[in-house]
């Protein structure tokens with residue numbers, strides 16, 4: 073963990089008392105009355121939520137709390153029953169996912185969506201194209217497309233190098249480990265130079281040998297000026313890298329605040345930590361120790 077010690081937590085992100093819906097000094101996402109039900113089940117019911125710019129925000133909560141559903145709604149992969157939200161001041165309701173990405177808001181998936189039968193490099197290039205949308209002009213003028221393709225490839229290789237996947241560029245994505253696939257997804261999300269990167273459980277299923285480098289990659293996104301919103305069950309990671317924590321339970325935001333104080337709140341302990349205290353937290357702490365032992 074020593075290489076992370078210079079990492080600075082962002083403070084002074086909110087105005088007034090930290091509580092659900094608290095105003096942020098410089099919000100990048102502002103969410104109002106976003107509701108989504110599946111049959112009789114209310115998966116998401118967020119009255120008001122602001123995500124601070126330039127910081128790392130963790131979205132935590134028990135299984136089924138609505139975290140992934142909220143991600144899906146905010147990125148245009150699903151539509152809410154009601155509600156509105158804006159990204160950098162622009163209304164996003166009804167905007168399709170590829171446009172959302174084009175505007176600078178990208179996400180990764182809890183279950184990685186790397187295309188197994190494509191190579192690592194093809195995944196990178198295709199991801200970028202899907203997100204920018206194919207332009208008619210390019211199909212009419214192949215020389216334009218080729219130039220763009222060369223540029224895409226150069227950019228993809230640069231990112232693959234950074235995520236230590238460059239040696240695997242011609243391997244099928246299917247041959248990657250779970251952790252490498254998570255890295256590929258993160259690398260692919262960066263192909264469009266996003267402003268906001270949303271990661272759904274970046275550490276889930278990742279081999280302990282890769283967790284440290286994943287942490288570093290997330291911290292680097294912030295260092296480079298991006299805003300990060302991530303869903304994570306690993307409380308060690310949350311405490312270590314989050315500047316702000318939002319807690320969801322049963323579709324609602326039940327608490328938010330800086331990591332150290334929010335995790336002491338009774339509502340959070342009741343909704344989440346209490347149930348995990350004996351299991352996940354112990355396991356997580358153990359796992360982080362295991363890394364350093366196994367990592368040599």
Ligand SMILES: Nc1ncnc2c1ncn2[C@@H]1O[C@H](COP(=O)(O)OP(=O)(O)OP(=O)(O)O)[C@@H](O)[C@H]1O
Nearest residue numbers: 110113115133134135136137138139140141142182
């Ligand atoms: N497509 C769907 N159809 C029906 N129910 C759904 C659908 N997607 C999610 N749900 C339900 O909505 C609730 C919220 O699910 P969601 O996946 O958003 O939770 P989560 O907080 O991401 O949980 P986890 O930590 O397990 O990933 C759950 O009860 C889930 O079963």
Ligand SMILES: [Mg+2]
Nearest residue numbers: 139140141182
């Ligand atoms: Mg989820």
